[in-house]
Amino acid sequence: MDSLITAAARALAAGDPLGALNRVALREDAPALALRGIAMAQLGDFDRAKILVRRAARAFSPKEAVARARCIVAEAEIALVSRDLGWRVKALDAARATLEAHGDHVNAAHARYLEIRRLLLIGRLDEAERFLAELDPTQVPPASTAAHELIVAGLAMRRLRTKEARAALARAERAALQARIPALKGEVESAFHLLNTPAARLIARGEERPLLLEDVEALQTSKAFVVDACRHVVRDANTFVSLARRPVLFALARALAEAWPADVPRATLIARAFRGKHADESHRARLRVEMGRLRAVLKKLAGVNATKQGFALTPRSAREVVVLARPVEEQHGAVLAFLTDGESWSSSALALALGASQRTVQRALDELSAAGKVQWFGRGRARRWMTPPMPGFTTTLLLPAPLPSD
Template structure:
């Protein structure tokens, strides 16, 4: 390795991207192209970075397997930043094994970290945990350790393990300080600040109180019967009844929980749940059917009694009923939550993460754009979508697949 390549690599490791570019800006050899590609990725020029990395990989000879593997790894990280989440995890696993075989332990661990972050974005929490476990007990460069801590914290928060998330962020903060990379330190600081922002609203008993993520965890562990509008289900003492695919039952459960300990009139339930202005016998009959379905689903934790005016929720083993409501309402809440990470998402990646059809996602994005909630850039396959979270709120609880479903 010549002195300019070594100087550029050291500058990149310390976070000085412009100095790294200065050393190799006019060179066209594969090593210089690879370093320029990594530098451009750090500056957010992802498409240009990908082109440089692929040129570098082609430039290295077949006997330079380690250099080619490193280029492929950098390309995989750019793909993650571009939210290209399709395809098999097998190539990344193979890259990790190849880098390990060449004695490049740091980059082998980086491959596992990229895979863990990819699974996390897709809501595949067990797979993310398995990939992240490959880093346990391993010696890592400070920057990699900081990213591993951020990923571990995100995984813990998705499962509402707040103390574990705080510990991971503390470790990430220390590692980022040792690395001395300002952008990484800012990312850790932003993640720590998110823990102190409201993550949901607690409704019930005539109150509407914002809750931080730790308070949400405490509410779910309190023994109260919680109708969870963020995860879309009913929960008490570890029992989880999913209503993810039952929006009518979720609306019924929420209406009854918000009115508890009182009842809700039948006509009011028809208007709220079915969105109908008129009330006729057919709608009241349909309401009775849906009430029966909800009664059967939550029979282990609560009953639903008919009253002279309507229906009332009757919990079996608690005297507290609460509704956990998202920071903002609407069918597109999970979509906005994914977009709120600040990265540009393609429609196909969003559909993959949400487990829905690309056409439905596109339709929802158009509606959100018309409402001024998201923005897009580019056309066709190059189109990317961005959003910002609602001011003062975190969107952790709106991300998909954070709790098991029946």
């Protein structure tokens, strides 16, 4: 490399994209195109960055396999940051193998970290953990070490292991300080913020209060009877019942838990479960059927007893009944959970992360946009959706991650 390319590369490694552009902005050779693309990505112009990196990959000769592989890795990183999660995973894996074969272990590890971060975003935690276990954070530069620890913290938060998450973030903070990259330090600070803001609400005996992630973790190991409205499950210290695919039963269980130890009138239960404004005999007959089903599902956890006015919940062994609810409950809460990270998402990436059809996600985005809760920019395939982060709340519990006992 010539001196300008070397200086530009060092500026980018230090998080100085303008300094890099000052050296290579007018050059059209392959190394300069690649560095310009990375600089534009650091400045937030992801569409331009993607074009430049692809041009650089084509400009390198077939004999320059390592340089081409690095361009593929850079394009994948741009896609990740711009929340375009439908990139060519096989191409990234092939680029990683090329880098590894040519002795570029640092960039090969970086490629693997990108793949793991994508898996983390779309909720495939087991795969992410398996790939992460193959990497040694002591054999990479401080910036990669910080990325490693951020992934460890992200996994721990989604698994509700807050002590492990805090320890990982402390290590990430030290590595980010060594790397001297402001954006990396900001990412660590944002992750710390998630641990120090309310992650859910606790509803018990007609009152509610916010919970930090540590409080949610403690609740999961307590002896209370918990109706978890974040995951649609019911549990106590020994038994776990999923009602994720039985929304009517879950609505009834939640209504009974919120009113405990009092009973719930039949008209209220009908309104909650069937959305009926006026209860008639058919509604009451259906309520009796659904209550029988709920009684059978919860027989190991609690009794569901008829009262003069309605129904009441009687836990078998727990002394307390609580509801764990999302910090803010929205019809399209899962979509908002991803958008409130402050990044811009494509509808296709959201569909991939949520495991839903793109048309379903698009309808949700249109409704949220009409309500003024999200905004978009760009046209066609370049359209991206985003919303400012919701003040005072973390959306960790809204993301598609199983509980430890799932």
